[in-house]
Amino acid sequence: FVPGYDAECYPETVRAIQAAGHEIGAHGYLHEMVLLPKEEERRRLQLTHDILTGILGRSPLGWRSPGGMKSTETLQVLRQLGYIYDCSDKDADMPYVLRLQSGQSLVELPNNTYSLDDFPFYQHSRTPISEVSDQWKAEFSAIYAERGYFLHTVHPRSAWGSGTAARVDAVRQLLRHIKRHRDVTFMTLLEIAKWVGDNSDEFEEVQA
Numbered sequence: 722f723v724p725g726y727d728a729e730c731y732p733e734t735v736r737a738i739q740a741a742g743h744e745i746g747a748h749g750y751l752h753e754m755v756l757l758p759k760e761e762e763r764r765r766l767q768l769t770h771d772i773l774t775g776i777l778g779r780s781p782l783g784w785r786s787p788g789g790m791k792s793t794e795t796l797q798v799l800r801q802l803g804y805i806y807d808c809s810d811k812d813a814d815m816p817y818v819l820r821l822q823s824g825q826s827l828v829e830l831p832n833n834t835y836s837l838d839d840f841p842f843y844q845h846s847r848t849p850i851s852e853v854s855d856q857w858k859a860e861f862s863a864i865y866a867e868r869g870y871f872l873h874t875v876h877p878r879s880a881w882g883s884g885t886a887a888r889v890d891a892v893r894q895l896l897r898h899i900k901r902h903r904d905v906t907f908m909t910l911l912e913i914a915k916w917v918g919d920n921s922d923e924f925e926e927v928q929a
Contacts, residue, residue, distance in 0.1 A: 722748035722785040722808070725769030732776045739777055744909040746783035746808070747773055754788035766798050783910050785809050785832075793822060796929050800825050806914035808832055808872075815870050816917045817925040828914040829927070830872065836860050838874040839882040854891040858898045865902055870913075 723745055728735045739745055750765040757765065774780045784799050786809035799807065800821060806828040807819065819827045835841045837860055842848040848856075857873065864871045875892060876882025883892055899905055908916075917924055 722746045722783075723773065724748045724752045724787060725750040725765070725772045726752075728769075728772050728776055735773070735776050744783070744911050745773065745777060745781060746785060746910065747781045747804075748785050749787035752787040756788075756790040756792060759794050762792075762795060763798050766795070766802065770802050782806065783808055783830075783914065789834075793929055796821055796827060797823060800827055805918065806830055806910065808910055813925075815924070816913060817927055818917065818921050819929040820926055821929050826918075826921075826926075827929075828917045830910055830913060830917075832872045832874055833860075837872060839888070840874075840876055843883075843888065844881055850887050850891050853888075854894050857891070857895045861895070861899055865905070871899075872910075 723735055723738075725747070735745060747766075747769050750769045753765070756762070770780065780803055782804055783806045784804050785807070786795075789809060789811075791807070791809055796807065796819065800823070804827065808830040810829055810831045811834045813829075813831045816828060816830050819829050821827065832838070836856060839853070842853045842856070861871055873892075873895070877884045879885045879888075883889055
């Protein structure tokens with residue numbers, strides 16, 4: 722997930738990420754940490770959408786709130802822009818369908834803010850890397866035992882997240898741990914969202 726301003730400043734980096742096979746979603750314009758007035762929010766959502774579309778050659782289809790906040794207006798604008806999923810909420814262990822007031826829907830792909838995110842460990846609690854690595858492996862093993870959904874969040878900034886050599890290695894260790902398990906499927910968020918949309922009867926539906 723890339724903020725519009727960052728993409729605007731470093732378009733070649735964004736293209737390199739895309740060329741490496743990674744999905745790119747929208748993440749605000751200036752990584753806004755507040756809920757904006759409706760018209761300004763609409764303007765920035767459109768602005769970032771246009772920036773990423775111009776750089777990628779195709780429109781992003783997923784969005785994550787940079788500050789964790791959104792409203793029914795946010796979701797309506799995202800749907801109007803063609804987004805099919807949101808990845809902002811922290812309220813469930815499995816994906817679900819958001820039914821909007823317009824009658825349209827978005828897929829919600831919840832992310833675990835604390836136990837599967839590098840930012841709280843490294844920025845707030847200053848947890849040693851070895852303990853973070855063990856925590857992630859333990860979370861995966863428990864979710865795997867329940868045949869669940871594992872969404873891991875990392876930040877490339879060295880101060881905030883996994884942007885140092887040792888912290889990157891912790892991510893590598895986690896991936897090796899996951900790959901040692903049978904019947905695990907690695908998917909982009911867009912692939913998961915399309916799968917949920919195609920099998921929506923199997924997932925909970927929530928009125929947004």
